Amino acid sequence: MSLLEVHHLSKAFGGLQALRDIHFTVNPGEMLGIIGPNGAGKTTLFNILSGFYVPDSGAVLLDGQDIRGKKPYQIVNLGLTRTWQLVKPSLGMTVMEAVTVPSFSSRAREQSSTNPGQRNNIRSILARIGLGDKLGEEVDNLTQSELRLLDICRAMMTHPRILLLDEPFSGLSHKESVNVSQMILELNARELTVVIIEHRLKELMKLIKKVMVIHFGEKIAEGSPTEVVQNPQVIQAYLGERRPGVGMA
Amino acid sequence: MWQNQKAFRKTIYLLGPKKKMDVLIIGTIRGSLYSLIAVGFVLIFSVGGILNLAHGTYYMLGAYLTFIFYHLVLHSGAGGTLVLSMVLAVASVAALACLVYYLLLRKKIESLIYTMVMTLALALFVSEIMSLLFGVSGSSVPSLIEGHLVISGVKIISHQLILLPIAALILPGLWIFLKKTKMGQSIDAVSQHRTGALLMGVSVEKATLVTSGLSSGLAALAGALIAPVSAVVPEMWLFPLIKAFAIAILGGMGSLTGSIIASFLLGYAEVLTSFLISEQLTEMISLVVIVFVLIFKPAGIMGYKSS
Amino acid sequence: MGKLKNLPFNLSQQSPLGLMILVALGAFPLFSRNLLYVEILKVAALYAIFAMSWDILTGYTHEVNFGFAFFVGGAGYMSGALNSFLSFSPALCISLSALAAGLSGVLIGYLTLRLKGPYFSMATLAFAGILYKLAFIFYKFTGGEEGLSGLHSLTPSPITDFYLIWAITVVAYFWLIFYARSKHGIILKAIRADEDVAQSSGINTAYYKVEAFALSGFLAGIGGAVFSHAQMNVGPTMLSGALSVLVVLLAMIGGMGTIVGPLAGAIFLSILNEALRVVEAYRIVIYTGLLIVFIYLAPEGFMNLAFVKRTPWLKRFLLGKEGSHEPS
Numbered sequence: 085m086s087l088l089e090v091h092h093l094s095k096a097f098g099g100l101q102a103l104r105d106i107h108f109t110v111n112p113g114e115m116l117g118i119i120g121p122n123g124a125g126k127t128t129l130f131n132i133l134s135g136f137y138v139p140d141s142g143a144v145l146l147d148g149q150d151i152r153g154k155k156p157y158q159i160v161n162l163g164l165t166r167t168w169q170l171v172k173p174s175l176g177m178t179v180m181e182a183v184t185v186p187s188f189s190s191r192a193r194e195q196s197s198t199n200p201g202q203r204n205n206i207r208s209i210l211a212r213i214g215l216g217d218k219l220g221e222e223v224d225n226l227t228q229s230e231l232r233l234l235d236i237c238r239a240m241m242t243h244p245r246i247l248l249l250d251e252p253f254s255g256l257s258h259k260e261s262v263n264v265s266q267m268i269l270e271l272n273a274r275e276l277t278v279v280i281i282e283h284r285l286k287e288l289m290k291l292i293k294k295v296m297v298i299h300f301g302e303k304i305a306e307g308s309p310t311e312v313v314q315n316p317q318v319i320q321a322y323l324g325e326r327r328p329g330v331g332m333a
Numbered sequence: 334m335w336q337n338q339k340a341f342r343k344t345i346y347l348l349g350p351k352k353k354m355d356v357l358i359i360g361t362i363r364g365s366l367y368s369l370i371a372v373g374f375v376l377i378f379s380v381g382g383i384l385n386l387a388h389g390t391y392y393m394l395g396a397y398l399t400f401i402f403y404h405l406v407l408h409s410g411a412g413g414t415l416v417l418s419m420v421l422a423v424a425s426v427a428a429l430a431c432l433v434y435y436l437l438l439r440k441k442i443e444s445l446i447y448t449m450v451m452t453l454a455l456a457l458f459v460s461e462i463m464s465l466l467f468g469v470s471g472s473s474v475p476s477l478i479e480g481h482l483v484i485s486g487v488k489i490i491s492h493q494l495i496l497l498p499i500a501a502l503i504l505p506g507l508w509i510f511l512k513k514t515k516m517g518q519s520i521d522a523v524s525q526h527r528t529g530a531l532l533m534g535v536s537v538e539k540a541t542l543v544t545s546g547l548s549s550g551l552a553a554l555a556g557a558l559i560a561p562v563s564a565v566v567p568e569m570w571l572f573p574l575i576k577a578f579a580i581a582i583l584g585g586m587g588s589l590t591g592s593i594i595a596s597f598l599l600g601y602a603e604v605l606t607s608f609l610i611s612e613q614l615t616e617m618i619s620l621v622v623i624v625f626v627l628i629f630k631p632a633g634i635m636g637y638k639s640s
Numbered sequence: 641m642g643k644l645k646n647l648p649f650n651l652s653q654q655s656p657l658g659l660m661i662l663v664a665l666g667a668f669p670l671f672s673r674n675l676l677y678v679e680i681l682k683v684a685a686l687y688a689i690f691a692m693s694w695d696i697l698t699g700y701t702h703e704v705n706f707g708f709a710f711f712v713g714g715a716g717y718m719s720g721a722l723n724s725f726l727s728f729s730p731a732l733c734i735s736l737s738a739l740a741a742g743l744s745g746v747l748i749g750y751l752t753l754r755l756k757g758p759y760f761s762m763a764t765l766a767f768a769g770i771l772y773k774l775a776f777i778f779y780k781f782t783g784g785e786e787g788l789s790g791l792h793s794l795t796p797s798p799i800t801d802f803y804l805i806w807a808i809t810v811v812a813y814f815w816l817i818f819y820a821r822s823k824h825g826i827i828l829k830a831i832r833a834d835e836d837v838a839q840s841s842g843i844n845t846a847y848y849k850v851e852a853f854a855l856s857g858f859l860a861g862i863g864g865a866v867f868s869h870a871q872m873n874v875g876p877t878m879l880s881g882a883l884s885v886l887v888v889l890l891a892m893i894g895g896m897g898t899i900v901g902p903l904a905g906a907i908f909l910s911i912l913n914e915a916l917r918v919v920e921a922y923r924i925v926i927y928t929g930l931l932i933v934f935i936y937l938a939p940e941g942f943m944n945l946a947f948v949k950r951t952p953w954l955k956r957f958l959l960g961k962e963g964s965h966e967p968s
Contacts, residue, residue: 157838157843165842168837172836173834174834177826181830185843239841242841453888575765575769624763624770627763628755
C-alpha cells in the first residue's frame, strides 16, 4: 500500500505550465530522489504536496486520503512535512524556541504522548545534527548552513511519516553533508519515508535507490540512478554530454 | 457599486434633473480634488514602499501655509498675493517632505512598521502644532475667484471650479513626466521593480527623494486650492489620508490610472450618499470601502501590485 | 505534563524592572497621599494596561494595530451606556464590556487574517474610524460630542480606585508575561518570523493569531471600561485615532514584544507628560515631539536596542530570564 500517490498533477501560473501530468508513487520506507534542471518545477511540486499551492488538476493521496485543498498545517499533522529550499530563518527567536514550535503541533503531541521515549528529542536531534551547542543562540546569529540544519531539525520534530527535503545539502560543507546523509539513512532505517530534491548529485545518488527526473514540468525518466543516468533524454536535458561519476562509490 | 446596475439607475432617476447636474458637477470637482491627493499617495507607496501616513498632513499644510504666506506676502506688498502664497506653500511642503524622507525615513525605510509609526507620529505632531498656533477654529483665506456661478440651475462656488482645469493639466502632466523624462522614467522603474531598477543603475534613493517632493507637492496643491472654501482645522489631515488609502486600494496600489478612476468613483459615491441618504454617512464611505475591499477582496481590484 | 513547568510562578525569571515598577506603583500611596499624583499614576497604569495588551498582538506578530481605540473606547462606551441606561453595576458593566471587546477581537482577528503589513494596519484603523463615526451618528446612546457622564465610580474612594486599577495592572502584566512565554507566545513569534514556516511545522496559525487578538481586545476592554468608570465619564476621545496612536507610541518606545517595555514606556512617558504641565501651553507639542525623537533613536523601543542585547546584566535587568521551553 503506497504512502504517497500523485496522479496527473498539473499546475500553471498565468501562461507558464509549471507542472504537467506528473505521476509517481512512493511506498513506505522508500527514498525517492527528484532531480531536474533549475526551474523544472520541483519546488512547485513540493509546494503542492505540502499544501502551499493548489493544483489545477490531478490528485495527491497521502495514505489513500486526498489531501488537495488541505491547509499546510493539516497536511503536516497527517504526517507529511517539507523543508525549505530558500532558507526562511525564524528571526527573533532562539534556536531552542524555533525547534520547539513543531512540538506544539497536534501530531507531535500525539506522538510524544504515545511514545514517551520521544521526550528530550530536541536536544538529541540538535546534538546529532551538529547544533547541540547552539540551543540558546538567537537564530539571527546562525550561519546559512546552520540555518539549513535547523530547518531539517524543525521538520523532523513534526514526527513525519514522509519527509520532503528540498535541496537539503545546498550550502553545506562536505562534512556537514556527510553527517546529514548519515542522519537521513538512519531515519530511513527507522521507517521514515524520504523524498529529496537535490542538485548535488554525488550526495544524492549515494542515498537513494530510486530517482525521478523532471524537465520543464514533465516527468521524463524514473528508475534507479544508474538507469536514469544512462537515459538519453535525461542526459540531453540535464546532465550534458559527459557522464558524471555517479556510481555507488 | 457598479454591480447593481438596476438599483443604481433607479437611484439616479430619483434625483431629478437638477440634482443630477449637482451630482455630476460636484462629484467631478470632488473627484479632481481626490485624484490630486490619491495619486501622490500611491506614487510614494509604489516607489518608496512608504505608506506615508503623513500624506494628509501635507495636504493640511498646503492649506495652512497658504494662509500663513498670504498674510506674510500681503504685508510685504508684493502682487499676486494669493497665487504666490499657494506656490510658496506647495514648494515649502515639497521641501519639507524631502527633508522628512532624507533625515527621518531613509535609513530605516526597510522597516514598514517604523515608517508607518514615524509618519503617523509626525502627523500627530504637526496637527498639535497647528492647534497650538491657530486654535481649533478654522483659519480663512480669500478665494481665487469670489462668488458663485449657476450652471444648469445648480449653484457652484466659483473657486471650486478651478480644481477641474488644474487636475486636467497636472495629471496628464504627471503622466508625461513619468513616461518621457529621465527622472520620471527612473521613478517609474523603481515603482515597478525596486531591485531591478537598482541593478540597472537607477538611484533608488534619488528617485524616492524626488517622489517624496512630488507626492507631497500634489497633496499640498490640493490643500492650497481647497483652503478658501473649506474648514482649515488641525484635524483636517485624517480623512484625506483615509480617503487616499481607500482610493489606493480600490484602484490598485500600483496603478495611477486606477487611482484616478477610483478618485472619481469615490467622489461621485460621496455626493450621491450625501444627497440620497445623509451628509453624515459620507465620511463613512471611505472607511467602509477600506474594510470591504481588504476583507473581501484582499488581492486588490484593479491594481496588479498587491504588496 | 511539561506544561506545569511554566505554571508555578518563578520569581527569579521575571524582569526585575517590571517587578520594581509594579511594586513602586503599589507602594506610592503608602508614602504620599497627594491625590493629584495618585490620579496621575492611575491614568499611567491604565495606559500601561493598554500598551501591554497592544503589545501581545503587535509586538509578537509585527502586524501593527492602529485601531486600538476600537477596544478601549468601544468597551468604555458600552460600559458607560450599560451603567447610564440600564443602571448595571460597574462590575457587571466592565465584565460585559470586556467580554464584548474580546469577542470583537475574535471577529476582527478573523476578518483580518489574510491581511499583512499596511493592509492590516489600515483595516484596523478603518474599524476604529467606523466605530468613531458611529458614536456620533448614534448620539442618543453615546451622548455625541459630550459623551456620557455621571457614571458610577468604581469604589467609594480615589485611593481604593487606584489600588483596584493597580491590581488589574499587576494581573494583566503577569497574565501577558505568562502567555508570552508559553507556547502561545513562542508560536506567535514563529508566525512573526515566517508564517509559512510555522504552518509547515504543523501549527494552525490562524487560530493563534485570532486568539492573540481576542486576548488583546479583552484586556484592552477591561482597561477601557475601567477607565470610563474611573473618570466617571466617557467621550469621543476614547475612540479617537489620537488614543490609538498614543498607545502605539508608548508601547513601541518602551520596546515591542517584551510586555515589560510597554509597561515601562507607558508609566514613564505618562509621568513625563504630566511633568511637562509646567509648560502647559506647549506641553502636547513638546510631548509629541519627544515621542518622535524617541522613536527615531530606538525604532524598536528601548528594551530592544542592540546595546541592551549586548549587555548581559542590562538585558537581565530589563527583560528577565526566559524560561527553558522543554516540550511536554
